[in-house]
Amino acid sequence: xxxxxxxxxxxxxxxxxxxxxxxxxxxxxxxxxxxxxxxxxxxxxxxxxxxxxxxxxxxxxxxxxxxxxxxxxxxxxxxxxxxxxxxxxxxxxxxxxxxxxxxxxxxxxxxxxxxxxxxxxxxxxxxxxxxxxxxxxxxxxxxxxxxxxxxxxxxxxxxxxxxxxxxxxxxxxxxxxxxxxxxxxxxxxxxxxxxxxxxxxxxxxxxxxxxxxxxxxxxxxxxxxxxxxxxxxxxxxxxxxxxxxxxxxxxxxxxxxxxxxxxxxxxxxxxxxxxxxxxxxxxxxxxxxxxxxxxxxxxxxxxxxxxxxxxxxxxxxxxxxxxxxxxxxxxxxxxxxxxxxxxxxxxxxxxxxxxx
Amino acid sequence: xxxxxxxxxxxxxxxxxxxxxxxxxxxxxxxxxxxxxxxxxxxxxxxxxxxxxxxxxxxxxxxxxxxxxxxxxxxxxxxxxxxxxxxxxxxxxxxxxxxxxxxxxxxxxxxxxxxxxxxxxxxxxxxxxxxxxxxxxxxxxxxxxxxxxxxxxxxxxxxxxxxxxxxxxxxxxxxxxxxxxxxxxxxxxxxxxxxxxxxxxxxxxxxxxxxxxxxxxxxxxxxxxxxxxxxxxxxxxxxxxxxxxxxxxxxxxxxxxxxxx
Ligand SMILES: Cc1ncc(C[n+]2csc(CCOP(=O)(O)OP(=O)(O)O)c2C)c(N)n1
Ligand code: SF4
Numbered sequence: 001x002x003x004x005x006x007x008x009x010x011x012x013x014x015x016x017x018x019x020x021x022x023x024x025x026x027x028x029x030x031x032x033x034x035x036x037x038x039x040x041x042x043x044x045x046x047x048x049x050x051x052x053x054x055x056x057x058x059x060x061x062x063x064x065x066x067x068x069x070x071x072x073x074x075x076x077x078x079x080x081x082x083x084x085x086x087x088x089x090x091x092x093x094x095x096x097x098x099x100x101x102x103x104x105x106x107x108x109x110x111x112x113x114x115x116x117x118x119x120x121x122x123x124x125x126x127x128x129x130x131x132x133x134x135x136x137x138x139x140x141x142x143x144x145x146x147x148x149x150x151x152x153x154x155x156x157x158x159x160x161x162x163x164x165x166x167x168x169x170x171x172x173x174x175x176x177x178x179x180x181x182x183x184x185x186x187x188x189x190x191x192x193x194x195x196x197x198x199x200x201x202x203x204x205x206x207x208x209x210x211x212x213x214x215x216x217x218x219x220x221x222x223x224x225x226x227x228x229x230x231x232x233x234x235x236x237x238x239x240x241x242x243x244x245x246x247x248x249x250x251x252x253x254x255x256x257x258x259x260x261x262x263x264x265x266x267x268x269x270x271x272x273x274x275x276x277x278x279x280x281x282x283x284x285x286x287x288x289x290x291x292x293x294x295x296x297x298x299x300x301x302x303x304x305x306x307x308x309x310x311x312x313x314x315x316x317x318x319x320x321x322x323x324x325x326x327x328x329x330x331x332x333x334x335x336x337x338x339x340x341x342x343x344x345x346x347x348x349x350x351x352x353x354x355x356x
Numbered sequence: 357x358x359x360x361x362x363x364x365x366x367x368x369x370x371x372x373x374x375x376x377x378x379x380x381x382x383x384x385x386x387x388x389x390x391x392x393x394x395x396x397x398x399x400x401x402x403x404x405x406x407x408x409x410x411x412x413x414x415x416x417x418x419x420x421x422x423x424x425x426x427x428x429x430x431x432x433x434x435x436x437x438x439x440x441x442x443x444x445x446x447x448x449x450x451x452x453x454x455x456x457x458x459x460x461x462x463x464x465x466x467x468x469x470x471x472x473x474x475x476x477x478x479x480x481x482x483x484x485x486x487x488x489x490x491x492x493x494x495x496x497x498x499x500x501x502x503x504x505x506x507x508x509x510x511x512x513x514x515x516x517x518x519x520x521x522x523x524x525x526x527x528x529x530x531x532x533x534x535x536x537x538x539x540x541x542x543x544x545x546x547x548x549x550x551x552x553x554x555x556x557x558x559x560x561x562x563x564x565x566x567x568x569x570x571x572x573x574x575x576x577x578x579x580x581x582x583x584x585x586x587x588x589x590x591x592x593x594x595x596x597x598x599x600x601x602x603x604x605x606x607x608x609x610x611x612x613x614x615x616x617x
Contacts, residue, residue, distance in 0.1 A: 023445050049444040053437070054470040061434035061467070065410070065441025068428050073441070091431050196426040196442065198406035198449050204375075206420045208411075208429035 003180045008173045009034035011143045011181070012076070012102055012166070015150035017042055020185040021100070022071035023049035025062035029078045030114040031170035032104035036076065048187065056081035060088030060101075067097035068207045070195030072154055072188065076102035078170070079120050080111065082128075089163060090129025093224075094209025098157035100150070101135075101165045104173035107332035115332020116170035116255060121309035124165050125283040132221050135163035136231060137282040139253040143177040149280070151182055160231055167282065169305060171255045171334060231284055238286035239278040242268055246275025248348050249293055251314050252303040253279045255334060260303040263340035272348050282310065287317040294321040298351045303340055304328045371395035373404045375424045384584025386541040386574040387416055390483060393551045394452070395423065397558055407450040408442055410435040414456035415489040415576075433464020436471040439478045450561055452479040458488045461497040461521050468527065475532025475566035479557045482523065482569055484538075485576040486595060493579035497521045500598055505579070520598065524571045528604035534566030536605040540573040542591045546601070556614055565609045573599055 006014075013035045016024070024043055026036040036052065043050035049066070053059035059075050066073040077085065082103045092099050103124060107117040128135050136156050140146040146168055153164040191197050196205055211217040241261065243249060252260040257278040267274040277293065279286050294300075299322050302311040311326045318324050327343045329335045370376060373395035381387045398404045404425055411419035413432035420427030430438040435453035443451045460468050460482050471478060487505055488494040494507035498520045502511040512520075528536045535557055539550035550572055557568035573595050575587035582590060606614070 023441065025441065051440065051444060054466055057434070058437040058440075058467055058470065061431060061437035062441035062444070064430075064434075065428070065438030065443075066445045067441070068438075069442055069445045071445045073445075087431050088434070095428075196408050196428060197446065198408060199424065199426050200405040204424055205426045206428065208420060210417060210429055 003178045005176050006143055006179045006181075007034060007176045008143045008146055008168060009104065010038050011147050011179055012150055012168065012173070013038035013042070014181055015147040016074050016100065016154070017046065018182050018184050019151050019154040020072050020187050021048070021074050021154070022187050023066040023073045024075065025051050025053050025059040025066070025073070026075050026077065027053050027056045027059050027081060029081045031106055031116070031173045032076050032078045032102065035102065035104070035173070056084040057088065060085035063099055064088055064092050064095070064097065067092065067099045068095070068196045070191035070197070072098070072158070074100040074102065076104065078104045078106045079108050079117070082120060082123065086129040089135070090131050091209045092163055093129065093133045093135070094131060095207050096161040097207065098161050099163050100153045100157050101163060102150070103165055103167045105167060105169045107330070113332045114170065116305060116334055117330070117332055118169055118254060118256060118305040118309070119307075119330070120167060121282065121304070121306060124167050128163065128165065133224055134228060134283045135165050136160070136235065136284070137165045137167055139167050139280060139282045140172055141254050141258040141278060142179070143172065143175065144179040146172055147179055147181060156235065160227060162227070162231070167254070169255050235281055236284050236286040236288050237280040238289055239280060240289065241276040243275035243277060243293055245273055246296070247273045247298045247351055248301060248344065249275045249277050249297045250301045250303060250344065251277045251279070251290070251310070253282060253310065256303045256305045259335055259337055260340050262337035263344055266337065266341050267344050267348065272344070274344055274348065279310070285313045285317065290314070290317045294318040297322055299347060300324045301343060301347055302326050303335065305334065306330060371399045373398040373424050375422055377422060379422055380418060381415065382578045384575065384577045384587060385415070386485070386572070387483065389541050389547060390481060390572055390574065391419065391422055393547070393554050394454070394481060396551065397555045398425065400555065401558055401562065403450045403558070403562065406448070407452065408446070410439045410442070410451070410453045412453070412455040412459040413490075414459045416454050416456065416483065417490065419454050433459050433462070434467055435459070436464065436467040436476070436478070436480065440471060440476050443476065443478050447477070450479075450558065452481060452558070454481045455483065456489065457482070457484045457486065457496045457498040461523050468523070469530070472527045472530040472533045472567045472569070475534070477561055477564050477566060479561045480567075480569040481554065482571040483574045484523070484571055484599065485574040485579070486520070487576050487579040489576045489579045493576070493581075500594060522599060524569070524604045527569060532567055533569070533605050534607040535560045535568040535610045537603045538571040538573065538599060538601050540591065540596065540601055542573065542575065542588045556610065559613055560610050563609070563613055565607060565613065573601070
């Protein structure tokens with residue numbers, strides 16, 4: 001397949017189609033609407049299910065129903081719509097059906113605006129609904145990565161029977177970049193044995209998140225926790241640059257990570273020992289690689305397009321071994337490399353003399 | 357005596373579509389009757405093995421454990437959306453929702469209106485008992501004016517809480533709805549009529565004719581704080597005048613279908 005110029009939202013949609021998504025349900029919201037529009041054209045063309053729901057509440061419950069049949073299904077939205085989906089996501093987590101959700105984040109709170117933002121970090125990584133669970137959360141920083149991570153999202157959702165969220169900010173959704181799409185995977189023909197397909201020649205299958213008695217529900221929670229432990233062990237992903245000898249490590253994901261990377265590069269070019277750590281899985285947070293770096297670096301700088309959310313995760317991993325500073329822009333403001341460079345420069349100058 | 361046994365004819369047995377389990381419904385509750393009617397219809401139409409049921413939040417929350425069909429349990433009010441998701445992926449399966457009045461006519465109003473608007477080819481069995489049974493007898497959107505509930509202790513005041521909603525009448529106005537009728541479960545004659553309606557609703561779905569819903573006036577002796585016979589009488593005397601039984605929407609195709617067989 002050749003590289004072509006693709007808009008992020010279209011790439012996210014087409015990547016899902018190539019991954020064999022069988023049904024898509026969504027509701028228009030900027031800045032992800034082109035994703036839904038692409039689906040509205042392509043899915044019927046391919047004989048697959050597309051439906052514009054009456055709300056995000058309905059959309060996520062349509063996704064839940066379709067996922068119960070063992071099909072690959074997906075929805076997409078942006079921050080306010082994701083807020084509306086919380087209850088449905090919790091039922092999905094409690095039923096252990098695989099679902100992929102794309103969140104093209106915008107500025108909040110409330111209706112906020114339609115500019116790029118990362119203010120959904122808490123909402124998507126902490127639980128995405130009531131109860132004890134985390135979805136798997138993937139954060140792309142380019143159109144190509146958006147494509148690759150959507151492909152991965154479907155595989156992980158199936159593998160763990162779990163929700164996988166791909167969180168892109170509005171910039172990733174809206175920008176055009178050269179990228180390569182994977183070849184088309186056919187829609188899966190066979191259904192998993194737990195799926196609802198009609199109890200033909202077998203006892204009925206049931207899918208529900210209801211467990212009335214306390215102890216059985218505690219046991220189910222233990223099962224979920226064990227599954228998430230496996231995910232933590234096996235699925236942490238990150239991108240590292242210049243960390244091996246870094247005294248200051250900049251941590252950022254998605255667009256913030258990408259902008260920060262330019263600033264880090266400039267600092268490196270000028271001889272500063274600065275490294276870049278870009279989480280790709282936001283949950284599980286890539287602590288296995290970040291933790292040893294806390295013994296090596298003198299300081300961390302977390303850059304986000306919010307008031308400081310992922311910084312909590314970094315502090316949990318660093319555990320006080322080094323200072324963790326934060327720089328963020330909010331409300332849809334995208335930082336530029338120069339301002340991050342200035343923060344890096346400032347911090348770097350204050351580091352204790354090297355060799356100590 | 358022995359000869360009498362020899363000539364015994366079995367006229368009543370558990371439908372195959374109902375599992376041999378105890379339900380948790382209160383004595384005298386009509387949820388059980390509604391379950392049985394659905395199960396008999398699934399058996400008679402020979403569709404048990406390709407049916408998928410969606411249970412609500414409400415007293416019927418465990419319905420998926422009572423029917424001998426594949427089943428799931430939706431969030432409060434969202435059964436029609438879930439059923440849509442299932443049906444769009446598996447259009448040749450028979451998909452039904454089973455919902456109470458709080459589920460369907462309050463929290464899930466948008467979802468039920470939009471399955472009807474889309475003419476979604478599913479069947480809904482709507483249990484209207486004029487109260488929130490499961491949470492202990494609060495006012496429902498269908499609670500009658502003046503009716504005492506735990507959250508309308510002085511009787512439903514229409515100036516405060518508005519008027520009870522008539523869902524069959526409302527949904528009948530959507531072109532996508534193929535078959536919308538109201539029946540009652542308060543006596544044998546009405547139960548038989550209810551079963552016929554449920555059967556036609558499922559047949560309409562089998563023929564792909566659009567959305568079908570059977571509203572069943574039901575009793576909740578526990579929530580109403582009545583004995584079962586009192587409850588049946590109250591339904592007849594108070595609910596039916598407010599919720600007239602009848603056919604609210606029968607599309608031409610469904611009418612033709614009803615004439616066949
Ligand atoms: C989102 C949400 N809100 C509220 C509830 C609590 N709740 C459970 S059942 C119910 C009322 C159900 O009443 P109805 O639909 O009339 O069914 P019935 O119990 O009478 O059969 C409510 C409010 C819930 N489970 N979820
Ligand atoms: S509370 Fe009412 S609706 Fe619920 S099972 Fe008891 S009688 Fe039936």
